Amino acid sequence: MAVVIIGGGYVLLLLADKPDVPPDLWVFLAAVLGLYVAAHLAVRRFAPRADPTLLPIAALLNGIGFIAISRLDRDLARIQAGWTAVAVGAFVVTLVVVRHIRTLERYRYTFLLLGVAALLLPLLPGIGREINGARLWVRVGPLNVQPGEAAKVLLVIFFAAYLVDKRELLTSGTRRLLGLALPDPKHLGPLLLAWGFSILVMVRQKDLGSSLLFFAVFAAMLYIATERASYLLAAFAMFVAGAVVAYQFFQHVQDRVGAWVDPWSVARTTGFQIVQSMYALGSGGFAGTGLGLGSPQKIPNASTDFVFSAIGEELGLIGTVAVCILFLLFVGSGYRIAVQAERPFSKLFAAGLTTIVGVQTFVIVGGVIRVIPLTGVTLPFISYGGSSLVANFVIVALLLRISDETVAHVEEPGAVATALIGGKSPAVPGRTGSVPERRYR
Numbered sequence: 001m002a003v004v005i006i007g008g009g010y011v012l013l014l015l016a017d018k019p020d021v022p023p024d025l026w027v028f029l030a031a032v033l034g035l036y037v038a039a040h041l042a043v044r045r046f047a048p049r050a051d052p053t054l055l056p057i058a059a060l061l062n063g064i065g066f067i068a069i070s071r072l073d074r075d076l077a078r079i080q081a082g083w084t085a086v087a088v089g090a091f092v093v094t095l096v097v098v099r100h101i102r103t104l105e106r107y108r109y110t111f112l113l114l115g116v117a118a119l120l121l122p123l124l125p126g127i128g129r130e131i132n133g134a135r136l137w138v139r140v141g142p143l144n145v146q147p148g149e150a151a152k153v154l155l156v157i158f159f160a161a162y163l164v165d166k167r168e169l170l171t172s173g174t175r176r177l178l179g180l181a182l183p184d185p186k187h188l189g190p191l192l193l194a195w196g197f198s199i200l201v202m203v204r205q206k207d208l209g210s211s212l213l214f215f216a217v218f219a220a221m222l223y224i225a226t227e228r229a230s231y232l233l234a235a236f237a238m239f240v241a242g243a244v245v246a247y248q249f250f251q252h253v254q255d256r257v258g259a260w261v262d263p264w265s266v267a268r269t270t271g272f273q274i275v276q277s278m279y280a281l282g283s284g285g286f287a288g289t290g291l292g293l294g295s296p297q298k299i300p301n302a303s304t305d306f307v308f309s310a311i312g313e314e315l316g317l318i319g320t321v322a323v324c325i326l327f328l329l330f331v332g333s334g335y336r337i338a339v340q341a342e343r344p345f346s347k348l349f350a351a352g353l354t355t356i357v358g359v360q361t362f363v364i365v366g367g368v369i370r371v372i373p374l375t376g377v378t379l380p381f382i383s384y385g386g387s388s389l390v391a392n393f394v395i396v397a398l399l400l401r402i403s404d405e406t407v408a409h410v411e412e413p414g415a416v417a418t419a420l421i422g423g424k425s426p427a428v429p430g431r432t433g434s435v436p437e438r439r440y441r
Helices: 002-017 025-046 054-072 074-097 102-106 108-123 148-172 185-204 208-226 229-249 251-261 272-284 307-340 344-368 386-411 413-420
Strands: 128-131 134-140 143-145 175-177 180-182
Touching: 002 025, 002 054, 025 054, 025 074, 054 074, 054 307, 054 386, 074 386, 102 108, 102 148, 102 344, 108 128, 108 134, 108 148, 143 386, 148 208, 148 344, 148 386, 208 229, 208 344, 229 251, 251 272, 272 307, 307 344, 307 386, 344 386
Parallel strands: none
Antiparallel strands: 128 134, 134 143, 175 180
């Protein structure tokens, strides 16, 4: 169904330019079909019990993105098609290599170091690149790669493993401050580390979206692990305090906030993008102007930051609501996998991965429609960007692996337990901390 919708949309887009269907259309459709058939076969072979909805939703979102990018820039669309092939390859490799989620938990500090290194790479002179005012890129040969996309997955692995170990200590609290029971300061290290990195990203890399994304994901995982709303409130207060300080001292933060509050007063400068986006969404109306019949190319950087507006102009409110429903289905499926997972690490890891996609979608869609200040993150699976696409398909593969393990645990508990511990005794102290694992609610 996803391939049919993608093919139909692409044909309509081409017919808007010329009355004849191009001869290479069948090659394109065969390539798309081949990619997703290969991904489906990989799931059937390596994770046969996995949730059947995530991959089709991701494929449909990716197809909608390809059609929107083709409308804006055919050269970028060809590059994005290549990145789709790479992303599907990464999806298959992840399913093949990560046979048990517990393996990731064992190497938590290795993933922490890799995540921190990936986050700091763009700041290094010589290899770091600043594009459109944000220093998020690393030059690798002819390609610009955004290592922060990999960092968010790597850091979520560490954070999930750490919270499984320290959950009881973080939940109980040994000290009181302003009526709140707080744990020993040394156990709050990861939260403070996350806050520090989010502020660093905001200030040094000039990227408000990634800053908000990192901190929101870590705060959400802390809340899920401890079930203490006070942590959520404290995290929000810390982020707001950091954002206020950044606003006072840095011009790029002031520009983003000013364009959010009153874009019309700066419509010719910093508010030009958001004003053009509002015109596009207004022109689209309820049913849109039709594929190929709008003018979304008038929005600067529409293929990356404002692809949601381009969809809204040509497919209207119907198209944007359909996209939002697909994201809701994806996030709902991800959280269902988290709730159904038996092991604490799998539960927290699935929740963290799903929160990444959900928060990132909210941050960019909210910025485009002026619910929050505009940021520079991509719309998952849809926006142009190879790093983001590969990272999101890896997230899909990891969620499917967790889903497969959960069902296998229910169907064959003895066999899975033996596989998870490599055929050794089920008592595995130390790595999972001194606190015994227990089933989450």
